[in-house]
Amino acid sequence: MRGFEQAEFEARTQRAQKLMETAGLSALLLTTETDVRHFTGFLTRFWESPTRPWFLIVPAQGNPVAVIPSIGAALMGQTWIDDIRTWSAPDLQDDGVSLLAETLNELTPVDGQIGLPDGHETHARIPLADLERVRNTIGPRQVSGDQGILRQLRMVKSLAEIAKIETACGIAGRAFSRVPEIARAGVALDEVFRKFQILCLEEGADWVPYLAGGAEQGGYTDVISPARPTPLADGDVLMLDTGLVWDGYFSDYDRNWSIGSARPETRSAHARLIEASDAAFELARPGATAADLFHAMNTVLTRDAEGTDAGRLGHGLGMSLTEWPSLIPTDHTVLEPGMVLTLEPGIAVGDKILVHEENIVITEGAPRYVSPRIGPEVIEL
Amino acid sequence: MRGFEQAEFEARTQRAQKLMETAGLSALLLTTETDVRHFTGFLTRFWESPTRPWFLIVPAQGNPVAVIPSIGAALMGQTWIDDIRTWSAPDLQDDGVSLLAETLNELTPVDGQIGLPDGHETHARIPLADLERVRNTIGPRQVSGDQGILRQLRMVKSLAEIAKIETACGIAGRAFSRVPEIARAGVALDEVFRKFQILCLEEGADWVPYLAGGAEQGGYTDVISPARPTPLADGDVLMLDTGLVWDGYFSDYDRNWSIGSARPETRSAHARLIEASDAAFELARPGATAADLFHAMNTVLTRDAEGTDAGRLGHGLGMSLTEWPSLIPTDHTVLEPGMVLTLEPGIAVGDKILVHEENIVITEGAPRYVSPRIGPEVIEL
Structure with a gap:
């Protein structure tokens, strides 16, 4: 509706x-x-x-x-x-x-x-x-x-609002699953960005206000740069992070792909990111705080690696691409049923970074993924 | 570049x-x-x-x-x-x-x-x-x-900025020329909006932050509503107004189509809109004011008809979809070479409106269209 x-x-x-x-x-x-x-x-x-x-x-x-x-x-x-x-x-x-x-x-x-x-x-x-x-x-x-x-x-969403966010996330999920149609070695990154926006529209987005990402050898340098006409190359890790809108509500999550075979360090970093978001997901119930989710992820991420410059590991989501709360050590917002959050762990891999993101909703009991949760394996294109 | x-x-x-x-x-x-x-x-x-x-x-x-x-x-x-x-x-x-x-x-x-x-x-x-x-x-x-x-x-653009706006306008022009591929009686308006954004991306837009329009019998009620899933019907006038971006600069102009044969009052209103934008175009040289362009259009539009509630008949264009100056009676901004403007006359047709829009650049001499100027005839789909 x-x-x-x-x-x-x-x-x-x-x-x-x-x-x-x-x-x-x-x-x-x-x-x-x-x-x-x-x-x-x-x-x-x-x-x-x-x-x-x-x-x-x-x-x-x-x-x-x-x-x-x-x-x-x-x-x-x-x-x-x-x-x-x-x-x-x-x-x-x-x-x-x-x-x-x-x-x-x-x-x-x-x-x-x-x-x-x-x-x-x-x-x-x-x-x-x-x-x-x-x-x-x-x-x-x-x-x-x-x-x-x-x-x-605004931080606590109604069931009707959550349904809209879930619809947006479903559209993004179908678009992400079609990325093998548009991305392979030799295709320029700006062309991938353009075609991914088309996939989002084909799958039902009303509009696509946000698309970020990157593709460099073994990771990417940041996650906010516009796409350049650099062709994807074997050994690149491609990341696409979309905020598409359905009926005024955003999805906001990303996916990573390896161009050609994934390096061992890419595989293990990606698996670590999934482990981190899983750790936050396990905790994400009423009474836990935004800071608790940060620490759950950060403990996994910093076991023997470094974080990123993002400043936080997730945030609220709704009519805006990003909303309160922030998953940072100093945000003690207590989670309530109806909050919609992104879990967005990032990790350094050499001089590059990898970032993973999922969207969840807080309920009375266990949380629910509104983005289609993926496994630890990196998909190879 | x-x-x-x-x-x-x-x-x-x-x-x-x-x-x-x-x-x-x-x-x-x-x-x-x-x-x-x-x-x-x-x-x-x-x-x-x-x-x-x-x-x-x-x-x-x-x-x-x-x-x-x-x-x-x-x-x-x-x-x-x-x-x-x-x-x-x-x-x-x-x-x-x-x-x-x-x-x-x-x-x-x-x-x-x-x-x-x-x-x-x-x-x-x-x-x-x-x-x-x-x-x-x-x-x-x-x-x-x-x-x-x-x-x-920001009101006066460099040649490099104007080139970017012109690139954006060219992309929009190619997308507009392909509208017959996506719009005909029976297709829902929200589907036309979605597919038109796809055309903009296919033709080279980096992203499409703005799309407005309407389609009702003999005109439309406003130009800011989101598209609804109402099928286009014979006798509708379809309008699409897009602000697409290339390298950070906007185009902002619209086009009108008749679904089936255009009614005589649609034809004459559309011709009047073109006459109005032509009248402003003729005047648009250094030394003329934003208000002069307003009056040139308004005189044509109100000869025996009524205007709209838009509040103005055009505006500046650049890194923002709309910028200073405003084509209104009280804006006495003197035009200078390098200003990029939209000419956006609107007219009432019964209880509906029609709006036309072109983009021009002020030069030392005669202005130049950066949108591909169209003629007075309404294209029928």
Whole structure:
């Protein structure tokens, strides 16, 4: 099923309002694609255009109110939101500032605190000068942080959200299984990237916002470079890591292949990566922490080898390619049923690295793979 | 050619430093993908991950300094930037804040003004709480706006940039010309969207971040909705508007097709759109303004018809799908050689709309189409 039942958006709003009450917030002010979509279901690729700001206000009581450019009115009108206020954007003199300020003044008490997400992994999608103008127009109301409310709400997914992520992961799995059709010695890496995106679309992706990877002798140097037109060669390890989207939700996992016979050190490093993600998977139950999963993997990875510069060994996954929590030693987020995580161990092999990634969902009991878990063997192409 | 000569980045830096001197700025602080790339050439899809902040400082003298997560060090090391300072991100206690503040303190005088883009079409890609921490750590230095310097620099493209946009537009043109292979009565619109993205990749796109469009009887309701699985039907007007990327630069134009014979009002509306973009094209020379182009189109469009809710009739184009200027009555930006613009007239047809879009480059004399200009006839599928 595309989209969500209206009851789901109502429940999200009520959950937010309960947290706002505890936090002493009179409203949430949301400016980013994912935060606005969390409460509305407003799904469009138009956010790719940085020109226009979009705002959603979640008041202490009642339904969210959209303050958006008129170009979005028809689409927002198809969501459950019925209070939609628009201006003709872009307006170089007043790009929604007055309309936003008026709406905040109407919806919040004069001494209200308005929560704008300001913590880790957030940004405010509004020109800073305009944010300052809003602050000056709504005083003595204050714009403060959201005290992590959006993080808390978005980090635990509903069954309907998990089903979408699982659909995206299934599409990626079918695309990965067809890589032997497109990759072999002699094919340029940028051609593999292009054709892999085609496979993702053929298998049902709505779009493919993210594809990274590498292919060098015995591993790769990093995992964020764009593909170059270098032909795959015998002895290369090819890695493809895709974030494809189905109905607004991401998959995010990778696969490795050896071009020709895999070297013994490639085989053992790959097996070690699987051992590491298995170790985290075993622990990944309610009550364990993000740090626990990091340590489970890191212990396996550093037994007699070195890690990578990635900075973490996995993360949350949902409407964004990467979300809270981070699998790092200092993230003590306690796992809850409904969290969707990537397990992403990396290991150094000589001067190269290998990275493996799977996607799992935390349940009441044992976790579940939403990516089709693979075995320790490296597939040879 | 992929990438740019180092001389181009040096020239961009010197141009920025001249403007900074006039503006009284001791440094620019840049946080977004496009602004960082403008000075570095740092090209990666990894920005899709919202987790980590990335910073570039352009000092009053000398080369830009990167303050970035360690995961990006290898790739940044391949650019011309040699002062690269990294931290292991994500760090929940201090995600680059201290390193950024130290670097700003080192590179700027104690009474320095640091310019962070804060105007129209900008946002700061850093958590607001972290920006506040930076401000508190670098005092008495102040973070102010950039006084439009990035806008001014990025709005006028180099020949090398224009060549990349033209390559992207050529790819889109070849994909558009193959639409008869994928679209006909009975094919679902979401399948057309998926297959059109495949055509873009087959024709050479690196990736396809943006595809919008619609298909309804005699026009469409808006141009930002995702595609639904509704089969194309006789009498529909199908529109596809793609922003595909080649080497980090966008195309952004659309095409319309009639499913079966085009109605007379569709034909005449489409011809009117071409007449409108032609009228703007005729005027589009150095010295004319963005507003002039708006009025040239609007006069044609409103002769005996109504416009749309789009808010503008075209815009700049480059590393972003949409950039300054806006073709609206109040944007008096004077056109200069090197600006790349979309001409995007829209018109109401009954309760539907039709939108046409072409991409042009401003030269010393007559402008040049970088999208393959089409004629007034609607192609029937």
